[in-house]
Amino acid sequence: MSGSSPTLFNNHKDRNKFGLIAAIFLILFMTGCYFDEGEEIILPYTVSYSLDIQPIFSTNCTSCHPVLVAAPDLTEGISYEAITNGVYIVPNDLEASLLYQRLQGNPSVMPPSGSLPSEDIELVKSWIEQGAPDN
Numbered sequence: 001m002s003g004s005s006p007t008l009f010n011n012h013k014d015r016n017k018f019g020l021i022a023a024i025f026l027i028l029f030m031t032g033c034y035f036d037e038g039e040e041i042i043l044p045y046t047v048s049y050s051l052d053i054q055p056i057f058s059t060n061c062t063s064c065h066p067v068l069v070a071a072p073d074l075t076e077g078i079s080y081e082a083i084t085n086g087v088y089i090v091p092n093d094l095e096a097s098l099l100y101q102r103l104q105g106n107p108s109v110m111p112p113s114g115s116l117p118s119e120d121i122e123l124v125k126s127w128i129e130q131g132a133p134d135n
């Protein structure tokens, strides 16, 4: 029976080792998940109208709005007023925001040449969901 005590001790050590290895694998596994391609990482990010949204309009929209179509005028310095004083952008309401609906192709897509990259549409979406501030 003198051999049973060391054996028990060894088992105990092995259990600890197993726990440590399991913990390392768990960390590796979780870290691996974080950097998987295609995995969506949602960061708490406050969208800025002047830094995030206006550049989208200036790049993709102002060649026609207001040059070809008066409303909405998406020119920097004018656009915020133009889109938030009616139905183009309704804070916290994607359904009611006609401009957002047009980005989604509803009833037809803006810009007419083809929809914006999904990251741009996501920015506009987040901005509306954050209350569409003039920030």
Ligand code: HEC
Binding pocket: 056, 057, 060, 061, 062, 063, 064, 065, 068, 069, 071, 072, 088, 098, 099, 102, 108, 110, 111, 112, 113, 116
């Ligand atoms: C090539 C010219 C062109 C570009 C670029 C363009 N639009 Fe338009 N847009 C139009 C025309 C023409 C209309 C009117 C016909 C229609 O409603 O489809 C219009 C209509 C709209 C309307 C509806 C206006 C209303 O009062 O019903 C919205 C909102 C709009 N565009 C937003 C955008 C946004 C946002 C962009 C950039 C992401 C953009 N447009 C880019 C030509 C353009």
